[in-house]
Amino acid sequence: MKGTKIEVGRMGGPGRAGRLTGSERRRQIVRVAASLFAEKGFVATTTRELAAACGVSEAVIYKHFSGKEELFETVLRQKMAEVDVSPYLESLPSDISLLDAFRAVAGRILDIGLGDPLIQKLLLAATIAGSPEAQKLYLSWRQPFTDFLEKRIRRGIDQGEVRPVDPVLTARAFIGLVNDCVLNCNLYERFGFGDFNKENSISNNVPIFVRGIAVDGKIGS
Amino acid sequence: MKGTKIEVGRMGGPGRAGRLTGSERRRQIVRVAASLFAEKGFVATTTRELAAACGVSEAVIYKHFSGKEELFETVLRQKMAEVDVSPYLESLPSDISLLDAFRAVAGRILDIGLGDPLIQKLLLAATIAGSPEAQKLYLSWRQPFTDFLEKRIRRGIDQGEVRPVDPVLTARAFIGLVNDCVLNCNLYERFGFGDFNKENSISNNVPIFVRGIAVDGKIGS
DNA sequence: TTGTAGTTAGTAATTGCTTACTCATTCGCG
DNA sequence: CGCGAATGAGTAAGCAATTACTAACTACAA
Known part of the structure; x- marks a missing residue:
């Protein structure tokens, strides 16, 4: 998928510029994941793509979620709550x-x-x-x-x-x-x-x- | 995907038992592909799976189609004609x-x-x-x-x-x-x-x- | 012998995921 | 107050498995 829009963290957050707090990052990941999963489906959305769209490395996804599937379920549950x-x-x-x-x-x-x-x-x-x-x-x-x-x-x-x-x-x-x-x-x-x-x-x-x-x-x- | 239903060729076809003619095989591949693409979508359906469901090796797919995408377009065009x-x-x-x-x-x-x-x-x-x-x-x-x-x-x-x-x-x-x-x-x-x-x-x-x-x-x- | 339908063994790239490490910030203790 | 340790957020490098696809080869019927 070309032209991936990267959501970078705010400047002046915790420590290094551009870094988000843990919960901010988690919210961002879920928001970005919702968009990509909705557009392309679960399988066609790769963890590399998700990470790139968040402006982080893949490992960050796994700091917050046990795996791609848990992220997907989280996205669905959150959307349901909304x-x-x-x-x-x-x-x-x-x-x-x-x-x-x-x-x-x-x-x-x-x-x-x-x-x-x-x-x-x-x-x-x-x-x-x-x-x-x-x-x-x-x-x-x-x-x-x-x-x-x-x-x-x-x-x-x-x-x-x-x-x-x-x-x-x-x-x-x-x-x-x-x-x-x-x-x-x-x-x-x-x-x-x-x-x-x-x-x-x-x-x-x-x-x-x-x-x-x-x-x-x-x-x- | 577990429990893939394999459609094997008829006995007593051309040459070796179980073999289909070229056009029979092509039709089978399209039919099986339609089912799998419909159920799982394009990306989530692998060529390995398609071949397995047809009871052949992957290379057979490429004897009939230039690639997975062409197979998909063929499936869509055929369904449209139907x-x-x-x-x-x-x-x-x-x-x-x-x-x-x-x-x-x-x-x-x-x-x-x-x-x-x-x-x-x-x-x-x-x-x-x-x-x-x-x-x-x-x-x-x-x-x-x-x-x-x-x-x-x-x-x-x-x-x-x-x-x-x-x-x-x-x-x-x-x-x-x-x-x-x-x-x-x-x-x-x-x-x-x-x-x-x-x-x-x-x-x-x-x-x-x-x-x-x-x-x-x-x-x- | 040839043609046809198929397989095997492979390729490079991609995938989900992991681990060891980095670096900046914060905290606590002397 | 300064320094070292701890912490938190992140990265680079890598893993095994899988992916779409290919080329050389096989076997059998005509």
């Missing part, structure tokens, strides 16, 4: 309208997914590499949204505002639609998705879905 | 109903995507590996469906049966929803998608979408 969508969902009003619920979910997925492309790319990398963290990352990324919408759809059916659709299939479908937008923007962006606009996408797609599940006349668009 | 959805779309009646159009597209994507998981996995592998074939495979996999639905939606708007939704965004959203099902079944199947049922998915999701874009009262469910 992706906690539950507080956001819990902050939504419990009597949220159907339209607002779908809009909020779509907006959040797009905000997070587009704001931090590494999430989805690391999920792919972890899944392909067969990492045990992959499933956790997958579930932490999707499950809260799916559960939230499933609940809201069930309540809508109970209250007569939603047709008897399958709540699980419907929630998954909508989450899938939004995640596909994220996937295209993050992974396939050079294949013709440079024109993606979040607001346009939400404005167009959310009403389609909400009208599609609503009992006739119950929900205005 | 994925030709245009004939199917062209076989659909030109006055197809909205519901039938969406249903046909969803059915086809699911049939192909689930019937041949390698398509999507190779697309991912090619994209991550930065292969020039990746964009072609991406477009050949998605563009025909997107174009077809976009056209049908435009006609629906013109004819007053579809609300003034954005045809491109809407088509992409629906294709995305279906492709996400395929992605989940193919890549994330061990994370809780073993229960996917194609007919249920279509029966639930297609009407939602069609009702969502239809002018009120124009389309029954």
Whole structure:
């Protein structure tokens, strides 16, 4: 990989100029590793490359991690910790309208997914590499949204505002639609998705879905 | 990778038992390579592994391909040739109903995507590996469906049966929803998608979408 | 004898990882 | 206060194994 961007330590740190403290270095390594693992996958990212991108020798990686695999798992766990969508969902009003619920979910997925492309790319990398963290990352990324919408759809059916659709299939479908937008923007962006606009996408797609599940006349668009 | 499945040649072929003809061997190598590249990606798949899975030595690979990269490009091109959805779309009646159009597209994507998981996995592998074939495979996999639905939606708007939704965004959203099902079944199947049922998915999701874009009262469910 | 399909034994380069060492800073003791 | 020891962050050099790939050779059928 050419043109590796080297993140060097700050000047005036502990001792020699350019040196980082141990924990600073560890954080840097994890940050740089996340980027490279997300872009190239686990195997295609070499420890030489990781070290070079951090501006240190390979041995430094092994001062902080037992091996490449532990570094990868650490990256995945940290990314998982960053992706906690539950507080956001819990902050939504419990009597949220159907339209607002779908809009909020779509907006959040797009905000997070587009704001931090590494999430989805690391999920792919972890899944392909067969990492045990992959499933956790997958579930932490999707499950809260799916559960939230499933609940809201069930309540809508109970209250007569939603047709008897399958709540699980419907929630998954909508989450899938939004995640596909994220996937295209993050992974396939050079294949013709440079024109993606979040607001346009939400404005167009959310009403389609909400009208599609609503009992006739119950929900205005 | 343990437990590599070896495809040995047939007994009673040319000359020595177990030997294949040149073209048979080439086809076998491509088939086996498709499977391994799809599962592990380009870099993580070694030529040693490829040869072992074919039951030959590595040098045989180089009797048929100039190198690993050429083999990969060959795999991608062949898969692209296998994925030709245009004939199917062209076989659909030109006055197809909205519901039938969406249903046909969803059915086809699911049939192909689930019937041949390698398509999507190779697309991912090619994209991550930065292969020039990746964009072609991406477009050949998605563009025909997107174009077809976009056209049908435009006609629906013109004819007053579809609300003034954005045809491109809407088509992409629906294709995305279906492709996400395929992605989940193919890549994330061990994370809780073993229960996917194609007919249920279509029966639930297609009407939602069609009702969502239809002018009120124009389309029954 | 020739052609075909294959193998063996190798190459140079790369990989993940280790170890002995360096150097600057800090600390503690006399 | 000065000096030596300890510490922390890092490097250079190297390891064994693996990698993509090659060249010379083998064996058998036609």
